[in-house]
Amino acid sequence: MADTRPKAPPTHFTEREAAELIREASAHALTSQASERPLTREEVLAMAREMGLSEASVEVALAARGxxxxxxxxxxxxxxxxxxxxxxxxxxxxxxxxxxxxxxxxxxxxxxxxxxxxxxxxxxxxxxxxxxxxxxxxxxxx
Missing domain, CATH: 1.20.58 (Methane Monooxygenase Hydroxylase; Chain G, domain 1)
Known part of the structure; x- marks a missing residue:
C-alpha cells in the first residue's frame, strides 16, 4: 500500500534548487502585489540589496538579458x-x-x-x- 502521509519539506538544497526557489518566490511576491506600473531600475537594485545580492550581479543579469x-x-x-x-x-x-x-x-x-x-x-x-x-x-x- 502506498504511503499517503505528507512528506516533510527538504532541509537541504543545491545552489540551482535554491536559485529556482528564490526566483519562484520573488515572482509570486511581485505578482501578488498586482502593481500595474513597471519597476524602475533603482527599485530592482533595492530589491536585490534586500536579498543580499550585489549591484554587480544584477548588472551582469541585465547584460545577459540584453x-x-x-x-x-x-x-x-x-x-x-x-x-x-x-x-x-x-x-x-x-x-x-x-x-x-x-x-x-x-x-x-x-x-x-x-x-x-x-x-x-x-x-x-x-x-x-x-x-x-x-x-x-x-x-x-x-
Missing part, C-alpha cells in the same frame, strides 16, 4: 530572411516553369531550379545551424 534579446531579434531576422528567400524561390521558379511549359518541352527550368535550390538549401542550413548553436548555448547556461 544579449538574449539581441539573439532573439537576430534569429527572427534570419528566419524572416529564409522565409522570404523560400517565397521568392517558389514564385520565380513557378513562373519560369510556366514559361518553360508554354514555350516548349525543353525543360531548361530544371537548371535554375537546381542552382537556386542549392543556394536556398545552404541558407536553410545556415539558419538551422544558428538555431542549434543557440539551443546548445541556452542548454549550457541552464
Amino acid at each position: 544579449q538574449k534579446d539581441q539573439d532573439r531579434q537576430k534569429l527572427r531576422k534570419d528566419l524572416l530572411g529564409l522565409a522570404t528567400h523560400g517565397f521568392s524561390y517558389t514564385i520565380v521558379i513557378g513562373a519560369l516553369t510556366l514559361i518553360d511549359v508554354l514555350t516548349g518541352p525543353s525543360w531548361w527550368v530544371v537548371w535554375p531550379a537546381i542552382g537556386w535550390g542549392i543556394g536556398l538549401a545552404f541558407h536553410a542550413m545556415g539558419v538551422t545551424m544558428t538555431m542549434a548553436r543557440r539551443a546548445l548555448k541556452v542548454e549550457d547556461d541552464e
Whole structure:
C-alpha cells in the first residue's frame, strides 16, 4: 500500500534548487502585489540589496538579458530572411516553369531550379545551424 502521509519539506538544497526557489518566490511576491506600473531600475537594485545580492550581479543579469534579446531579434531576422528567400524561390521558379511549359518541352527550368535550390538549401542550413548553436548555448547556461 502506498504511503499517503505528507512528506516533510527538504532541509537541504543545491545552489540551482535554491536559485529556482528564490526566483519562484520573488515572482509570486511581485505578482501578488498586482502593481500595474513597471519597476524602475533603482527599485530592482533595492530589491536585490534586500536579498543580499550585489549591484554587480544584477548588472551582469541585465547584460545577459540584453544579449538574449539581441539573439532573439537576430534569429527572427534570419528566419524572416529564409522565409522570404523560400517565397521568392517558389514564385520565380513557378513562373519560369510556366514559361518553360508554354514555350516548349525543353525543360531548361530544371537548371535554375537546381542552382537556386542549392543556394536556398545552404541558407536553410545556415539558419538551422544558428538555431542549434543557440539551443546548445541556452542548454549550457541552464
